Amino acid sequence: MKFGTFLYKPQPAEGVDINFYRIKPESGTVGTPNPNMLTNIAVFGDNELTQKHPEWISISKDGPAFRRLTPPKVNGINPGNKKYTLRWDVLCMTNPEVREYNLKLIKECADKTPGISISSQHFADHGFCVCPRCIELWRTSGLNWYDWRAQTVTDFLKEVKEIVASKPLYVNLLPDPVLGRERFGYDFDALAEYADAFVVPMFSKAYPSPWYWEMLARAFKSKLKKPVFTNLYVRGPNDDPKQTPPVKDLLTVAVRIARTGVDGIIFLAENADRIRDFQKAAIQSTDVLQELDGYGGDEVLDLVEKWKSLF
């Protein structure tokens, strides 16, 4: 198993195999590539680009894909779409300007850094996108609606893979192993032809019920034909530490995911210091580590043992 981090600052953490720098998270801000870190790019989830070009938003019959969380107000009204729980604004994925903008950034990062991870490279959810361009593209394709959406998502990944060339390409998949095709346009087998590995974000500010996360990890591992990583939430930007997962729960969920046979676990944090705090708290959790011995997730316990050398 491999272990990694998913960070919002371009400084790698110690004690893991790989570090991802979120050069463009869904907020839409763009940083500077770090040649010592893999690069994560959120593609069609982009709050900043949406501010500049609200007309590029993805559309459903229940309204556009504006987020509800801390949304920008338009004429004093929250425009967020209540029918869907969108965490960020989602642009239409057939928009040529948005594609070109992202493919250019992916190319620059692939040239300068050891690998690429892409997120939100798919439709916003079921019912998207019914903008006039998407409807026209669908009609002329001759395919049924779900096949056209899946082909659109796969073709975009194919374009990304051509740009990334021989560097590793990690593809993030939202955590729905059953209806991913109908909701986001995921054809798991077709995507596996271009992905080097899949990453399943399992972000939560609490992990009191590891049973569900273990089940999801097991489901994805059984379905996907490339290595599977899961991504766990340690502490995001601007988080109150009291509202982040306790170390005991993080270690427990990591061990229970490890025993499903996944190929790696990634930890999300604002920066390398927050990962270091987590590592320190983990090695101090001797009672929890003792309890987790024998669960079948020894790789996580070995990792924590290795972290002792960092302090």
Ligand SMILES: [Zn+2]
């Ligand atoms: Zn569209």
